[in-house]
Amino acid sequence: MSDWKEKSQHARDYRDASLAKVNPPIGKLPDPLPLSSQELPKKYLTAREYELTHNFDAIELLGMLRRRELSSEELTRAFLRHAVLAQYAVNCVTELMWDEAITRSRYLDSLSEPLGPLHGLPISIKQQHGMRDKPCHASYVAWIGGPSVPNTINDILYASGCVFYVRTTEPQSTMQLECNNNITGLTVNPWNRDLTPGGSSGGEGALLGMGGSVLGIGGDIGGSIRCPASNNGVYGFKPTSRRLPLSGMKCTMLGNETVTPTFGPLTRSRETINLFMDLVLKTEPWRHDPTLFPKLWTPVKLDRPLKIAVQWWDGVVKPHPPMIRAMREVSDACRAAGMKVVDWVSLDHAKAWNILSRLYFPDGGEDTIDLIQESGEPLLPLTEWIIKQPGVKKLSIQELWALCRERDDYRAAYAAHWSATAAHDGHEVDVILCPATPGAAPPHECSRYWPYTAHWNLLDYPGVVFPVTFVDPVKDKRDDTYVPMNDQDRFNHELYSPERYVGAPVSLQVIGRRNYDEKVMAALEAIERAMGRDETFRPKL
């Protein structure tokens, strides 16, 4: 076995040893595994475990914990066993924290008062984010066994009383909207294992989509929270950068500030996002992390019916029929509820992608490729694809400045474009409704069009993904008359057939102006109410 394979085997042994702690063990799964993993929890978990992990969102569970209708230990054991099942089914785990989680839950149960707003709640964390006293490889073989650095959000969640119980997978370099690497291998979609769960927070997406978590933390620089939320039919929120602390993310190119990633939650309910943002910001993280703007989570009340712009397409790649149907259904509901619905005019999104992809790798990808080559692990096709986007190259300082000016000019043009939507009626568009991906979760190695999420990273606009429907073979026929506009459009168009996407969730995205994070969440609430969803709505699992 070559060196890198051996090293990579160590990481899998570490994972497997952690999984082996599960007690009682999970029964043997069928071989081959079924296309959908959604029936497995009912079969392989106890009825009580199934109930606890599937029937509630984080807020309901926290209420039950606070009222002592439920012990943290019982809940934690249920989620621990669900995580093991999810690993067997979709390969989304890098480490199970059996002993630590049970010890922690018992400690929390022993307290006479709740420790904080997350008292007793099990939370899943993307492996790359690091975890105190835990190794962190962040998907690179070279970093296997390497240390974590403290992660401020993890520390805040822990101080708020949560239980960490599982760490989840990410793709090589974390610059993929899928979830494959040379250590843990391929994570698959719990709705259809032939499809990708998305990425880079793909382990989180798959775990939440299977019911194995109610709150997971991911990171997003091109869609890495929103794409897996969308592909797995759960909620995912990417705030504007500089609201949440970022320390503890292990990645290459640290110190690069051409485009800024952010952490954010994947959840089973809209309100869990508000809970998360509120509790993190209440700790005033800016007092320790001066990159942040000091602003508490400040829910906004809409003072008039929303004005929503629907981005039917971005002018480059036409979304698949189920995405179009979802936009039609949601926008019809919004219109019926008295909102104003207009069409969004996309402003040269192809140019934006060209700027963004160059901003991702101002060193031409050197830092990332060097780290991959250090261990000898192979460069995976989707890693190579993103690093080799047209124009990506190692820049001089002056070229970097010129590129930053291109970015800033584009951002300013987009701001003016948005402000101009007030021209007709004096009210600018409140939010954009759009897909987060040009189709439902695609087959593996086909996620080659990022801009439905990444465009908003270039602009640093906040975005929330919410589940809408599922691919429907009757309603979502392939349009064989469609003539693709370009190669990217053709690639995407040819991907689609209802049979290929069977069972796949269809989600949409709400986008707001930079730093209008609270407005995005208020708009999502209004939209979901228009869709007939009340506080008790939960995505189908």
Added chain:
Amino acid sequence: MSDWKEKSQHARDYRDASLAKVNPPIGKLPDPLPLSSQELPKKYLTAREYELTHNFDAIELLGMLRRRELSSEELTRAFLRHAVLAQYAVNCVTELMWDEAITRSRYLDSLSEPLGPLHGLPISIKQQHGMRDKPCHASYVAWIGGPSVPNTINDILYASGCVFYVRTTEPQSTMQLECNNNITGLTVNPWNRDLTPGGSSGGEGALLGMGGSVLGIGGDIGGSIRCPASNNGVYGFKPTSRRLPLSGMKCTMLGNETVTPTFGPLTRSRETINLFMDLVLKTEPWRHDPTLFPKLWTPVKLDRPLKIAVQWWDGVVKPHPPMIRAMREVSDACRAAGMKVVDWVSLDHAKAWNILSRLYFPDGGEDTIDLIQESGEPLLPLTEWIIKQPGVKKLSIQELWALCRERDDYRAAYAAHWSATAAHDGHEVDVILCPATPGAAPPHECSRYWPYTAHWNLLDYPGVVFPVTFVDPVKDKRDDTYVPMNDQDRFNHELYSPERYVGAPVSLQVIGRRNYDEKVMAALEAIERAMGRDETFRPKL
């Protein structure tokens, strides 16, 4: 005459032609000019002009204009003539806007309602900031005759009803805390022409210090608002970056984001700063400039007596006796008013300067030096001095990232250091009281220690300068027993003798945490009240 001298003469001819419009002309000034220019306005302006330009702050003038006790034209003519006098005395003008200003003031006088919150008020602008339909050289001979770009703040001020009447000088490269360049030459201090007015907004500082403006706009990346405010005994506010729009600043290295400049006001009263911030932010500039954080000017009410930390020195260079006396007098007054006064412990400010000076020129100064060489104009000593700071060099992308990490680590350490001040009594320090300069305005070419202002640019902390006292030959004796700690300290120590600094204003600075801009202004109000100053206080002119 060499090419660059000829070109530079064109710019002076342009200026002189603009000054020649003044009517009636200013009488011939004494030759040689007196050391202090402060007695000239009374002699060379009419009594009414003197009254209008010297006896009120912007807020009082705006009230008089609104109540029509005063026409904008009369006021504008007074400030225009004062600006010409100031040019003759201290050489602070690049262009007088005689015709435009009078036309504008007459238009405003003709309206039945005020145009906006600045209706009729003459405002001075640093030349580098650009002005619609005006050339802008930004101190570089190569750029003489070059175009301005639109300046958002200017547009906001104009839409608010102001009158632009004069554009003012800045030093070569604008990276000097003095005010000399190869086009307009040396601007001197109106209190003592042997001293520098500071820079880079030195023309603004000198003009305000002589009574020729009540509101000027400058820019600050190392002290360029606060140093001239301090040297000339007026108010100057540097907000946290990303509060005010920056577009329209003409300078080299555009696109560089290692350290961010900001515009800000120089004023004759504290409340004029609040007025300026409030009116600019009320226009919601973030809707057009997405680099800004959307937050209105939100005055804070202090809920307990201030806790002030006095930075007696920064651990590197000991401030001169008048600065120490000023800190003692102000802190005594604060203590007597019931505030808690503690000592600030400076956290390795020498290291901070090393980081910052390298951040200023990630291209090793190439862009700036190339532009200077393009025309053949000489590199001035203070420009060379800042570009040749130890460690400044052209960086690779990876070296740039490493330097940005150094910056971020230092910022995080400082935030922790500040937060730790809550350890003893549960209340962290609200603001730091410190000098803005290691002494009063020094002799020309001696401004070689920036960190009393620039340190807070590295940290991006807001700071306001306010006038305190004047160098007093009796109280501020040189301390001949002092043993300098290092070469910089020796240079500064040896500069001082009360005779050399005769007449120089002594100012101090209030610093707050990043983005606590409104708190800084609330603290300044509390401090000035403790000093016995009410709303009617104006700096001595």
